[in-house]
Amino acid sequence: MTPGFTGGTLDRADALRHDPVALAAKLDGNARVLALDGLMPEVTADGLLAWTSLAAVPEGAETILLGLDGAGRAHVVVVPPAGTEGTAPAMRSPALMAVLAALQPGEAATYAAARSLLDWHARHRFCARCGSTTHPFRAGWGRQCDACGTEHFPRVDPVVIMIAEHDGRALLGRGKGWPEGRYSALAGFLEPAESIEEAVAREIHEEAGVRVGNVRYVASQPWPFPSSLMIACIGEAEDDAITLDTNELEDAMWVPRxxxxxVLAGEPGPFLPPPPYAIAHTLLTVWANS
Amino acid sequence: MTPGFTGGTLDRADALRHDPVALAAKLDGNARVLALDGLMPEVTADGLLAWTSLAAVPEGAETILLGLDGAGRAHVVVVPPAGTEGTAPAMRSPALMAVLAALQPGEAATYAAARSLLDWHARHRFCARCGSTTHPFRAGWGRQCDACGTEHFPRVDPVVIMIAEHDGRALLGRGKGWPEGRYSALAGFLEPAESIEEAVAREIHEEAGVRVGNVRYVASQPWPFPSSLMIACIGEAEDDAITLDTNELEDAMWVPRxxxxxVLAGEPGPFLPPPPYAIAHTLLTVWANS
Known part of the structure; x- marks a missing residue:
């Protein structure tokens, strides 16, 4: 099973990012520009991302090199001018998810890279160190301060997403405002100075009051809203008493294997499962079949 | 085996970060302030971090809540005023590492949290979105823009660190400027829109020209220079031909189990092993004994 937003086929071509001359030579008539309506991708009838050429790109526009295809053609996305980013769909709207679901495997990974980087550029036009303006460098994989020269690189925010298990049951929770009946794995941002295993234990304890040990890693996937790395794990609960943090969760419950x-097989049950492109679906599937 | 910089004993007390009144009540005569000389920790004869009281802290100083001890006492670190951070030791100087090695287990984790957050505050006094000044909030676990209100949170940068294995041998490399004879696992920053497994495969291919599959996770640890999350993995190499990226590595070689x-047992061999507090040491140990 390939987790959502993985399996991209472009070569990220890191060396080109460090070689402006070679990069410029690649930005020719063969280069392809991701077709976007705001942040919505355009999709062909074959389930592929649509691309245009550099001819339609305004002079001086900032471009990000997404990578090279098997024929060596550069694939880029254009950064909208400051102040024009406002047409983005909601963080992960049903409309966007329907479009992504129509894509062939791997295409969503390319969109995810474009999406994460566009968001990062839009929110990092200034230097966090000194407040001055910044300009893109490294083919769009960084920005540098015009005044103090500090280099800034795109963020990736690790998130732990996990179930506690106890006596053949998994701990599932539901967040506030989730679709009716939806339950899923608990999740939270990993903080500075903790390991994955420590973050898993801390989050489950904070949200549900359950202590876990023996944390094991299951899978990972990117989640480009805006730039998370989802890290799915399973922890063994010491006991099954739940103390809910109602600021975080609306409910939590233990569900037998x-x-x-x-539920994952589509039968009716006490909860609606997470959607297939979410790593929670992968995690529950792995656990249910273990 | 506990990886370096893990095993901290303070409760991060997330709820207090959202409750300024309760937090203020904790910042009383019992609160403890991490003793630092620049960024160097002071260590007691018992191998514990040294702490002082809030009495010595200037009025209006920015403090970061590191957490609560078992007695409920707040432990904080003070953010130096802007422009006075310059006395930091080098990123990970031998002197600092010697001090950390003298600490009891878990103490280095507390130092790591302080260190990562101090560094983040020093480099994020301005809003990356609009360039205005920011102020700390959430007990020092975030900064908010004084002008546009955007909330900023400390970065954690995931790094993959890995060996390729082939026919009972591990691929080790040495970076430029490393101590003579030192070889270790390859490593690199995970990028937006890739999974851990994809990042491992990309980095090994970029640096050594080796294709790997069947990537498996081994362990993780924080690395507070300034705020990495080290994710250690093993991948199976398709073949053993090395094509070195000499911009990244000075050498790479296959070493039998x-x-x-x-070498890990201290015997002479073709390379010097990574130090015990580095996750590369954990990774090689797990692989060597597998």
């Missing part, structure tokens, strides 16, 4: 397996 | 085990 058979029930999780049935 | 017996040889890695011997």
């Amino acid at each position: 058979d029930m999780v397996r049935a | 017996d040889m890695v085990r011997a």
